[in-house]
Amino acid sequence: MSNTPKDSKRSTKEKAAAARAAAEAEQKRRDRRIRIIGGAAILVAVALIVGLGIYGSRQNSAASGSTGTVADAKVPSGVNANTDANAWGVPYNSVSGKPTLAIWEDFQCPSCAQFEKSFGASVTKLADEGKVNLVWRPTTFLDSRFAATSPNPNSSLRAAMAWGCAIDAGKKREFHSTVFANQPATEGDGYSDAQLTSFAQTAGITGSALTTFQACVTAKTYNQWVTNSAQAFTDSGVPGTPTAYLNGTEVPSATLQDMAALEKLIASTPAS
Amino acid sequence: MSSDTRAWIGTALRLVLAGILFWSGLAKLLESNDARREAILAYRVFPPSWVDFLGWALPALEVGLAALLLLGLFTRVAAIGTALLMLGFIVGISSVWIRGYSIDCGCFGGGGNVGEEGKAWRYTSELLRDFLFMGMAVWLVAWPTTKLALDREPLTFDDDDYDDTTDENEPLEEQSR
Numbered sequence: 001m002s003n004t005p006k007d008s009k010r011s012t013k014e015k016a017a018a019a020r021a022a023a024e025a026e027q028k029r030r031d032r033r034i035r036i037i038g039g040a041a042i043l044v045a046v047a048l049i050v051g052l053g054i055y056g057s058r059q060n061s062a063a064s065g066s067t068g069t070v071a072d073a074k075v076p077s078g079v080n081a082n083t084d085a086n087a088w089g090v091p092y093n094s095v096s097g098k099p100t101l102a103i104w105e106d107f108q109c110p111s112c113a114q115f116e117k118s119f120g121a122s123v124t125k126l127a128d129e130g131k132v133n134l135v136w137r138p139t140t141f142l143d144s145r146f147a148a149t150s151p152n153p154n155s156s157l158r159a160a161m162a163w164g165c166a167i168d169a170g171k172k173r174e175f176h177s178t179v180f181a182n183q184p185a186t187e188g189d190g191y192s193d194a195q196l197t198s199f200a201q202t203a204g205i206t207g208s209a210l211t212t213f214q215a216c217v218t219a220k221t222y223n224q225w226v227t228n229s230a231q232a233f234t235d236s237g238v239p240g241t242p243t244a245y246l247n248g249t250e251v252p253s254a255t256l257q258d259m260a261a262l263e264k265l266i267a268s269t270p271a272s
Numbered sequence: 273m274s275s276d277t278r279a280w281i282g283t284a285l286r287l288v289l290a291g292i293l294f295w296s297g298l299a300k301l302l303e304s305n306d307a308r309r310e311a312i313l314a315y316r317v318f319p320p321s322w323v324d325f326l327g328w329a330l331p332a333l334e335v336g337l338a339a340l341l342l343l344g345l346f347t348r349v350a351a352i353g354t355a356l357l358m359l360g361f362i363v364g365i366s367s368v369w370i371r372g373y374s375i376d377c378g379c380f381g382g383g384g385n386v387g388e389e390g391k392a393w394r395y396t397s398e399l400l401r402d403f404l405f406m407g408m409a410v411w412l413v414a415w416p417t418t419k420l421a422l423d424r425e426p427l428t429f430d431d432d433d434y435d436d437t438t439d440e441n442e443p444l445e446e447q448s449r
Contacts, residue, residue, distance in 0.1 A: 034422055038345045046336035049301070053328035057305045111387060144306050237320030239313035239375075240385040250316065252372030257388050 069231045073224035076167035080135070085248060085272070088229035090163075090172060092134035093127040099269040100133040102245045104233060107159035107179050108142040109241045110187050115256070116180040122259045124173065132266045136176065138163065138226060139233035139241060146188035155190025157226055162196040164222030165213045166203055174203035193217070247272045275417075282418035283344075285408045289354055290341035292405060297334030299381035300327075311383025314375040315364050333357070341412075344421020351412035358406035362399060369395045 071082045080089045086102045101123070105112040127134040140156035147153055159179050166175035178199045184190065191199075200213050216222075244251040246269055255261045300308060308327035312318060318326060337357070340350035361379065368375055369391075376386045377398050416423070 035345055038343060038422060042336050042339045046332045049332035050328045054324055057324060060305065111385065141306060237313050239316060240310050253374045253385065254372040254388060
């Protein structure tokens, strides 16, 4: 076949198209390389954040010197032992054949103070009437949040330790409600030692009992008990405070904030 | 709608989603371990042993998706990831609501249990917001070709992964038709 003008035109066109296709292929390769490098860089960055983050938080918790649980720690009188379902909890009452309502609280937690103010009396009344076993479970997770800013560091721990001493003095309920009633307006301001002593007095601890209370507080007698309880809080993954469990099943907050609903739930729950 | 307009809309969605994800991821990364822990546990979905990992992995994923979207890199993959993430948040928030808990979603840091006041509107607005974000991501799944994107600059043709409807004005396309 001879080269007609038409053919030669086509072939020029084809050549140009081929050259363009080659350039495009090259461009595409370059394009792909950019995508792969970019994608890989982002993937590595994400992996680094996760890896270093987890490594860092492990180091942190190791450095914070958490002493963990000491099974034979000294506990305030009447407090649950390690083997109880609500280990280290403070039983308010004990009735047989009724379910157990365990409430996790931090003395610095505003919602706990709010709960105590609104429903504390109703809940203890249910227990007084023998409808439920009530157990308070102290924790201290807010201490770390305010460690750097609080004028009274470790107030959750110190208040709970003082509560232990008040329990020994027979003022379990009184001290508990007094602390919450006097919670500072600003979360994290905490409680001074002098305040904790005055709470004991308000709770009705006087005379030689007050001297014993103060010696108990000064000696940090219940440091390990509170630490154990806080460790149980962390280990079981309790989602904040106040959180209540009825025979080990969490009570939805909508129910916990509605006395009629809570009472109904308790009445329909068998003994633990 | 012209494909050019669609590509510019896609760019806008990409940048907005990137901003949102970067903000939410960074806010969580800058928090204390305890705060992240509380926010995750509040959902009552994951066991405590997962919390440490999730506390880092979720915000890192958000920041990673934000980077992909910002650069317009693997836009469709990033958009699918974002849409699934939003769907996860929607399921998570709905589930705590249905189970009767009152929490702060912790979407942009914070989180944990909060009081019952204003619960219905809080959850409704969070869900509407996440549906909106999911819709934006779904758009990008459908039309991942956008302007100012590494996926597109320089232009690529005949790539199965990418919508090529914006190439109508290219001389080569005219010729080959």
